[in-house]
Amino acid sequence: MNPLDATRTAARDATRPDPCIGCGGRLTGLCQPLDAAALDDISSESERFAQPARSLLFREGDQASRAFSIGAGIVKLSRLLADGKQQVVGFRFPGDIVGYGASAAYPYDAELLTAGSFCKIERRRLDALLRRYPVMERRLLDMCLAELAATQEQLVTVGRRSAEARVASFLLGLEEAYRRRGAVPDPLPMPMTRSDIGDFLGLTLETVSRTFTAFKKAKWIEEPAHQKLRVLDRETLGDLAEGIVQDL
Amino acid sequence: MNPLDATRTAARDATRPDPCIGCGGRLTGLCQPLDAAALDDISSESERFAQPARSLLFREGDQASRAFSIGAGIVKLSRLLADGKQQVVGFRFPGDIVGYGASAAYPYDAELLTAGSFCKIERRRLDALLRRYPVMERRLLDMCLAELAATQEQLVTVGRRSAEARVASFLLGLEEAYRRRGAVPDPLPMPMTRSDIGDFLGLTLETVSRTFTAFKKAKWIEEPAHQKLRVLDRETLGDLAEGIVQDL
DNA sequence: CGTGCTATTGAGAAAAATCAAACGTGGTGG
């Protein structure tokens, strides 16, 4: 299970006029299991919009009255602590649902790392849809279970692995996140800063930077341009992530 | 959200002859929203049993063909890494569901810290029940969302807090876990070892031990007996957990 | 009454954080 992306999505045969929640035309999100009639029904309940990079989808503590489905873009979910430190809870990709949780207020900030397009739905309405379409609720449960598994995996990474293992794990996870959604771009877009990555892995930005430098020197990765990544030695990074070897 | 226990349970009016899944007579788990007819239905699908302390409910990698509901006892979920290190993913309490996840194999060991009693159900049958009783599926989704929030909270604790803050957070979380399930026993049973706690918090057992000693010296907690805990200064521990003060 | 865990305590080592400085670079405005 890859902590970077929570939901698993299977490609679907038909290509329908992009209907609604979590479907960037590829029908890969929450609506994936629905039939045409249901999709029409749902379109009327939800609203699409776009936002620029670095803007906030919502803030920690805001009333959690809306859920969002990512059509395009990458979202960072993060909590700010009393002493100013930050923990990134996860990154979310197209097809993922953001903002649907157990509590009445959002438990973290959601910030766009890239420009993005979304589908917004009132929580109340989404709950009604879930009652009406049990396959949709099933799908949401499966997405939630996948996200839980990913978060537990991330807990292992942060709790018990060395700095190099954490960074290796992040890099492979990023690649895996793209793989799950279809073809892997080459090079991979990597819109997160060293600071974002550090806050995700429980490390400082300096440690992340040093580790990137070391990985580049070792030719395990390269950064052909700003915010572009190419994984050159998947094998070694995997061993490093697992702690089978502890190089550097 | 308390990372120690994932599910929130509301007390219920009627006290029925203990029916099935996750109901230690208190009807607090997955079956909480069901009516009498449904409960009868479900009883026939599930099987009860008990196990002694320190035994395994299942092992990481086992075929995940059964889910378990905890009637009594405390369960530790943990992953073993290649280098022998261990990460405790969470502790589970009566009313919680264990072993129902996204993947075909269990992603962690489940070990009883105390003697426990359980309700076992084939995954296939549980899935059928979920289709038959949408309120049950809804309940499972809510439990999953709560568990996700708790795990994210734990990620913050492990990723960004000091050793003392982590231990303080654990102690308050333990108390909160009991509070959620009714009256808080005094003193609190704390069946986990220093090593279990360390593996939960991403610390060594020595660091946990030292921190406990310091907290006892400061009179913020006491251990009136082996594996018994009393929280004496909730206030200070809370400030410490939040990083508002960094004592010691 | 041993014996095997679990816990405590100490000393030293190591990993990562912190503090600090300089460098690139992308974006903005003159």
Add this chain to the structure above:
DNA sequence: CCACCACGTTTGATTTTTCTCAATAGCACG
């Protein structure tokens, strides 16, 4: 269009926290 500025990144020196290794002590259980 170019210069400048803010921000992200890199790199180095030093400090701190926590880990590791080690030895002892306390208990529960057989």
